[in-house]
Amino acid sequence: MAEIQLRDVQKHFGPVHVIRDMNLTVADREFVVLLGPSGCGKTTTLRAIAGLESIDSGDILIDGKPVQNLHASDRDIAFVFQLYALYPHLTVYENIAFPLRATGQSKAEVDKAVRTVAGAIGIIHLLKLRPSALSGGDMQRVAIGRALVRRPKALLMDEPIGSLDAKLREGMRVELKRLHLENGSTSIYVTHDQVEAMSLADRIVIMHDGILQQVGTPSEVYLRPANLFVAQFIGSPVMNVTEAKVTENAGETGLQIASENFAMPRELLGMLQQQGAESISLGVRPEGVLLSHDQQPGYRPVEAHLIQPFGPFDIVDLNVGGQTLRARTHTGFVRQPGEKLWARIDPAQAHFFDQKSGTSLGIRLT
């Protein structure tokens, strides 16, 4: 088992700066997910840790030892490729046995290890087949088996279930989590799918344009996004982000969105003054937009203009003086588009960002 550390890692592909000043420590037995849109440098980071890609400067340490100048084969790290990279001419058994045979283990040891792993991932019945005869999910199981069989220091996975269909992906997600709990190997997992990241990770590392945006537990990155990018990347449906102005009128603090003024607690004004932000953006997730059929104190009139039923809940697009706010309601709450409703923004779920830099102002209201 191992601790993996990146220190000031830099990497260029020609003129493109793919990894910028990356600093990250992955603790022993931790499951860390690198999350970001395509081209953000997450796969390059993973390949650099594995030794499949060189870095321009900085250090990569495994258990405190710098490995950036070692070959992939000398780092004792297992890697699961997005497209499986199974050896097409070998059977499933031989594929899983490959890393053991390559290091010259005895026949009996190999057989025992292969059967144990195949049992754990439920592919005993496939051992004699070739990869071409397998389904995508089974190929991925074999690839994971091949990675786990030699009990590596760390397990790196590059979108391992990205090419499976949605239903299979859900099953494999659960299986990966179970395998991690059983094996406890330090794992780094790359994905662009935030649902995968949220459900698997001990900690999520969000990257954008080669820059690390935020590192935190799934609930931290969801509840306290460090900037607008993270706020909008995490969560589905996407967080509402809109330009807002704080107003004060007869001792009442409010937040003006388009023509409507939503009530806010009085502390907000002081907190904003402390931060000294010139203009702010309000971020609020759909569940932070509260709806009512009747007029209530603090609620402003809005009009529903789109309803998306998701089953357990509906997502309703509201027209707030020309601006759109998304609200999450229980199923069937809004019966038809055009319905007049009353809305309020839950101050406890409101996020405030500096409009220029996009960084969170760190304001939490109650």
Added chain:
Amino acid sequence: MPPVPIDQSDRGNVVAVLATLDSGSRAAAHGWSDLTIRNAFIIPTIAFLIIFNIFPLIYSLGFSFTEYQVSLNKPAQFIGLQNYADLLSDPAIWRSFTTTAQYVIVSVGGQMIVGFGLALLLNRPFPFKGLVTTLLMLPMMLSPAVVGLFWKLLYDPSWGPINYALGIGKFEWLSNRVNSLFAVAITDIWMWSPFVMLLSLAGLSAIPKHLYEAAAIDRASWWYTFTRITLPLVSPLLLIALIFRTMEAFKAFDLPFIMSTASVETIAIKLYQMAFQGWDTGRASALAYIVLIVVLCITNIYVKYLNRVKER
């Protein structure tokens, strides 16, 4: 061309024909059907094949059962399997087959090793890779007669550059059977290794890079990766190269004929002597059929093996 006016009474037929053709084509305007066009392309080829390949094949099979000399004005006389029996009990023929087999093993073996070795060296990015590959392929593009004559000069005992470069005095490359077999085989290797190289390169570059990455992650050594991944995955193309080169080497004629007729008596040379120097047409036909059967058998073994390899 201007649209052809259509007689209303014939309209149905014309439309049916036009529907099967590109409506703008001249053929359509002439009212040729698909079938006519197809036949126009295929019949000349088939006729050519029948006249120049299939007819002589069957005709010579007939000759092989007769005593016949094309140079004499005497009708062929049926003698059954006598030609075959004579040939198979003739020690000179067996010597010739042995020489051919040795030549095939040395020459094709050498080509496979040199060609595959070159392909391994070339299968990576380096400056002027395209130019180097093209230069390496030049020997293959030369006429065998030119190659044979040039190498004969190179091998010359008294003033040939090979002896000079190796510093081995007046070594007689093309005099005795063993030396000249190797000398001709080396020439053949020089000429045809690029062919093996080309096929191997195609095979090597088709191996996905991520398999090598996976092998590196699996801590496989260079040798283990080469024997367990590279070789098995490139073997179908290596086998194809082997089939082509074996078939060619088995009927080696031009290089031995030009360089050393007397000492490298391959079966093709024997056949030539029998057919066009001895004018023993019937017996030469029989020998040609024996060669054909042997080559077919060898290729069949390869093809069976190739299919097994390709199944994976």
